[in-house]
Amino acid sequence: MNRKSHNMEKTLTELSRLFGDRLSTNKTVRGHHSGDESWHQKQLPDAVCFVNSADEVSRAMEICSKNKTPVVPFGAGTGLEGGTVAHRGGVCIDISNMSSIIKVNAEDMDCIVPPGVTRKQLNRFLRERGLFFPVDPGADASLGGMAATRASGTNAVRYGTMRENVLSLKVVMANGSIVTTGHRARKSAAGYDLTHLFIGSEGTLGIIVELTLRLHGRPEAISAARICFDDIDGAVNTAIQTIQCGVPIARVELLDAAQMSAINRYSRTSYAEKITLFLEFHGSSTSVREQAETVGEICTSHGGSGFEWTAYEEQRNAMWAARHSAAYAAMAVKPAAKAYATDVCVPISNLAKCIRETQEDVDNSTHVTTFLLGHIGDGNFHYVFLVDPDNPAELEQVLQLSERMVQRAIRMGGTCTGEHGIGLGKQKYLQLEYGTAGLELMRTLKLAMDPHNLMNPGKLVPLGTRLIHI
Amino acid sequence: MNRKSHNMEKTLTELSRLFGDRLSTNKTVRGHHSGDESWHQKQLPDAVCFVNSADEVSRAMEICSKNKTPVVPFGAGTGLEGGTVAHRGGVCIDISNMSSIIKVNAEDMDCIVPPGVTRKQLNRFLRERGLFFPVDPGADASLGGMAATRASGTNAVRYGTMRENVLSLKVVMANGSIVTTGHRARKSAAGYDLTHLFIGSEGTLGIIVELTLRLHGRPEAISAARICFDDIDGAVNTAIQTIQCGVPIARVELLDAAQMSAINRYSRTSYAEKITLFLEFHGSSTSVREQAETVGEICTSHGGSGFEWTAYEEQRNAMWAARHSAAYAAMAVKPAAKAYATDVCVPISNLAKCIRETQEDVDNSTHVTTFLLGHIGDGNFHYVFLVDPDNPAELEQVLQLSERMVQRAIRMGGTCTGEHGIGLGKQKYLQLEYGTAGLELMRTLKLAMDPHNLMNPGKLVPLGTRLIHI
Numbered sequence: 001m002n003r004k005s006h007n008m009e010k011t012l013t014e015l016s017r018l019f020g021d022r023l024s025t026n027k028t029v030r031g032h033h034s035g036d037e038s039w040h041q042k043q044l045p046d047a048v049c050f051v052n053s054a055d056e057v058s059r060a061m062e063i064c065s066k067n068k069t070p071v072v073p074f075g076a077g078t079g080l081e082g083g084t085v086a087h088r089g090g091v092c093i094d095i096s097n098m099s100s101i102i103k104v105n106a107e108d109m110d111c112i113v114p115p116g117v118t119r120k121q122l123n124r125f126l127r128e129r130g131l132f133f134p135v136d137p138g139a140d141a142s143l144g145g146m147a148a149t150r151a152s153g154t155n156a157v158r159y160g161t162m163r164e165n166v167l168s169l170k171v172v173m174a175n176g177s178i179v180t181t182g183h184r185a186r187k188s189a190a191g192y193d194l195t196h197l198f199i200g201s202e203g204t205l206g207i208i209v210e211l212t213l214r215l216h217g218r219p220e221a222i223s224a225a226r227i228c229f230d231d232i233d234g235a236v237n238t239a240i241q242t243i244q245c246g247v248p249i250a251r252v253e254l255l256d257a258a259q260m261s262a263i264n265r266y267s268r269t270s271y272a273e274k275i276t277l278f279l280e281f282h283g284s285s286t287s288v289r290e291q292a293e294t295v296g297e298i299c300t301s302h303g304g305s306g307f308e309w310t311a312y313e314e315q316r317n318a319m320w321a322a323r324h325s326a327a328y329a330a331m332a333v334k335p336a337a338k339a340y341a342t343d344v345c346v347p348i349s350n351l352a353k354c355i356r357e358t359q360e361d362v363d364n365s366t367h368v369t370t371f372l373l374g375h376i377g378d379g380n381f382h383y384v385f386l387v388d389p390d391n392p393a394e395l396e397q398v399l400q401l402s403e404r405m406v407q408r409a410i411r412m413g414g415t416c417t418g419e420h421g422i423g424l425g426k427q428k429y430l431q432l433e434y435g436t437a438g439l440e441l442m443r444t445l446k447l448a449m450d451p452h453n454l455m456n457p458g459k460l461v462p463l464g465t466r467l468i469h470i
Numbered sequence: 471m472n473r474k475s476h477n478m479e480k481t482l483t484e485l486s487r488l489f490g491d492r493l494s495t496n497k498t499v500r501g502h503h504s505g506d507e508s509w510h511q512k513q514l515p516d517a518v519c520f521v522n523s524a525d526e527v528s529r530a531m532e533i534c535s536k537n538k539t540p541v542v543p544f545g546a547g548t549g550l551e552g553g554t555v556a557h558r559g560g561v562c563i564d565i566s567n568m569s570s571i572i573k574v575n576a577e578d579m580d581c582i583v584p585p586g587v588t589r590k591q592l593n594r595f596l597r598e599r600g601l602f603f604p605v606d607p608g609a610d611a612s613l614g615g616m617a618a619t620r621a622s623g624t625n626a627v628r629y630g631t632m633r634e635n636v637l638s639l640k641v642v643m644a645n646g647s648i649v650t651t652g653h654r655a656r657k658s659a660a661g662y663d664l665t666h667l668f669i670g671s672e673g674t675l676g677i678i679v680e681l682t683l684r685l686h687g688r689p690e691a692i693s694a695a696r697i698c699f700d701d702i703d704g705a706v707n708t709a710i711q712t713i714q715c716g717v718p719i720a721r722v723e724l725l726d727a728a729q730m731s732a733i734n735r736y737s738r739t740s741y742a743e744k745i746t747l748f749l750e751f752h753g754s755s756t757s758v759r760e761q762a763e764t765v766g767e768i769c770t771s772h773g774g775s776g777f778e779w780t781a782y783e784e785q786r787n788a789m790w791a792a793r794h795s796a797a798y799a800a801m802a803v804k805p806a807a808k809a810y811a812t813d814v815c816v817p818i819s820n821l822a823k824c825i826r827e828t829q830e831d832v833d834n835s836t837h838v839t840t841f842l843l844g845h846i847g848d849g850n851f852h853y854v855f856l857v858d859p860d861n862p863a864e865l866e867q868v869l870q871l872s873e874r875m876v877q878r879a880i881r882m883g884g885t886c887t888g889e890h891g892i893g894l895g896k897q898k899y900l901q902l903e904y905g906t907a908g909l910e911l912m913r914t915l916k917l918a919m920d921p922h923n924l925m926n927p928g929k930l931v932p933l934g935t936r937l938i939h940i
Contacts, residue, residue: 243687348656
């Protein structure tokens with residue numbers, strides 16, 4: 001590993017001339033940039049470059065491009081599919097220093113941020129301006145990383161995912177040029193949709209160096225509710241009917257008994273340890289009350305019990321903090337284990353069936369500890385498995401369960417990943433999901449935009465026989 | 471024009487073997503497929519092929535591809551930027567027979583349709599199912615054409631444009647293969663966003679042969695309102711404040727006095743002939759009343775007068791029918807003239823300024839008849855100019871006005887087209903809007919996906935020196 005190629009030596013020399021001590025080959029630093037929060041095996045980059053500006057990313061990319069050095073962009077490192085693993089070594093471009101919010105346009109309800117700003121940082125900044133950014137994956141991810149993985153979260157049922165909340169991007173291409181994909185206008189019919197081409201491209205087509213984001217007004221009133229069910233069907237049918245009735249519900253989250261129990265232990269709460277829905281309503285105070293009443297009735301008609309409603313901010317915040325810590329709560333159940341998170345999404349009419357069949361499969365095939373949680377307004381759910389890292393048979397069993405879960409979801413008209421991305425873990429499912437022609441088109445795009453396969457190589461799109469060796 | 475190339479002869483022979491009398495070289499038929507509703511000069515295709523299925527489009531494309539014959543997809547022919555002009559001859563693929571709705575999934579609120587279904591046809595079909603499809607350009611366009619041009623309309627401020635309302639597409643590629651870009655799941659983080667790659671691509675990357683669309687529940691209650699203003703600023707500031715207050719307004723349409731007068735004559739209405747907003751509210755009956763009250767107060771505080779509110783369906787329908795006929799009403803003012811429709815979109819904070827400067831420019835530079843209408847919740851507005859077709863100086867003047875309008879909009883952070891598309895008319899603005907690197911990326915995509923430039927050649931992306939002659 002110490003014998004670097006001639007090209008890599010050249011890259012490091014040239015980068016270090018430009019970045020000084022912001023280019024690091026220190027093993028600890030490289031170790032911090034070798035993976036993400038997932039079970040995927042970590043792999044060290046050859047160096048880490050701490051960039052401060054779009055222009056610096058462009059210049060770094062020019063150097064790497066000239067020397068055919070792979071590049072891996074790195075934000076907060078909170079990914080779940082190995083997207084930041086330095087799979088083929090190369091230079092890790094750490095954008096976390098690019099974190100000064102550039103501009104908030106309150107009248108237009110948009111803002112311009114560099115990619116290292118995290119979602120919580122942005123929302124703290126927006127709070128006193130009466131605005132908020134809704135996309136909220138569990139972790140405090142960087143907004144660049146969230147756009148790169150098409151991230152989502154609990155608010156997507158009402159406010160959409162990164163797909164709906166990015167107006168424009170600035171992206172550094174493989175050759176170092178900087179593309180601006182759009183502008184601040186709310187809509188446009190001008191040419192190919194370059195913005196969406198990069199959202200979800202996981203750093204394999206370019207490095208996101210600036211984002212223009214859509215913001216939302218903080219609702220006049222917010223209330224939350226919690227309700228228990230004896231079975232999954234009741235909870236899912238509640239979500240379906242709520243949406244069909246046109247209730248503009250802001251959040252509708254499913255948690256199973258195991259997850260509720262883990263939460264109680266981790267967050268020191270004392271919720272009933274049953275299948276539970278966490279709900280949130282946004283609107284005027286009249287409308288919030290009306291929504292909660294309507295949904296309360298729907299819950300009851302589907303066997304829900306113990307509907308607890310609150311307009312108190314403190315109780316509400318405690319509930320959502322507990323929900324956002326759900327994955328960490330699950331992991332805390334067996335600290336020595338690794339968490340393996342699945343992430344399928346199906347049409348909501350197939351959701352209860354998909355969860356039921358998955359639960360049967362889980363019950364029949366493994367003794368590992370599992371937790372279920374889902375953004376069920378979107379048809380998206382996760383089984384989190386706790387795997388003993390010293391037990392390869394257990395990991396194998398979980399991988400097989402996960403594979404059957406993906407096949408089941410795709411068979412039901414869904415996707416192998418609702419919000420975590422493809423990364424290293426799900427490449428083999430792209431063909432199943434999009435067919436040969438769809439996968440071939442993805443390869444065509446990748447090779448047209450990154451002909452030497454330098455941008456986060458080995459991630460997202462399996463290049464197969466079309467791989468260009470570097 | 472009668473001397474067809476050897477390759478074209480081969481294409482026609484092979485297509486006619488496959489399609490029989492559904493391949494037409496009749497001049498009248500070709501004439502009907504030589505343009506759209508715009509001022510762009512019509513040009514005849516060599517033949518028109520009436521296809522019945524995705525498979526037929528694929529086979530037609532295989533033949534055209536083999537013989538390097540250009541292909542122009544054609545839906546309802548209601549475009550406004552020359553997108554269906556057979557600019558380089560070739561075969562026009564008429565998809566209007568592909569018009570049997572395939573499936574409505576009421577529980578998931580989505581549907582699957584072939585591209586020839588029109589928006590009105592779909593909404594008639596959905597009506598009794600309690601659902602609707604919101605995207606509503608003025609004309610009764612085909613849904614395939616609407617996706618191809620990233621169409622929009624009056625509901626976009628609340629429900630989004632085609633960008634937000636297409637879940638998945640089936641597309642025939644240049645080589646005849648059929649790509650499925652997605653599925654019915656509400657969200658996905660699986661791979662490149664192929665769906666958005668085709669939305670707005672105007673037939674230059676592939677031919678849309680099937681759409682999976684997002685539907686919405688018909689609101690429990692709908693009400694509409696109309697209010698007059700003395701100046702544009704009052705109307706625009708009303709829209710800004712309405713959105714900032716979180717009122718989920720469904721429609722907020724601006725019309726100037728000339729447009730109102732044209733409407734009164736064309737639709738036999740008797741509205742006040744002043745700057746006017748047409749508004750619509752969707753929700754529960756309580757919420758609709760609350761929204762209307764809030765907006766009524768906002769209107770008044772910005773100098774609005776004569777706020778007229780109605781919950782009666784008949785009055786509401788009459789008002790929106792008048793609005794949807796606005797362009798035709800404008801044209802009826804001078805039946806011998808041609809309508810030239812502009813279509814810029816800016817951040818809403820710059821909207822009043824952009825309209826004001828444009829109005830000054832219009833006042834100073836031309837005597838042609840103009841009408842202003844706008845989807846001002848999105849920052850999108852149109853000046854419609856009535857041009858004497860026998861007066862080239864007048865057209866030139868209007869072209870210059872339009873050019874300055876585009877430059878102004880882009881300078882203000884906007885786009886040269888909010889919803890009409892690029893087609894033949896706006897190619898020269900792509901570089902101004904996206905810069906050299908952005909335009910270069912569009913060219914890269916086009917040439918990677920259609921290396922022989924057969925898919926609607928000469929539209930959307932100017933290939934310049936990279937043009938491959940066929």
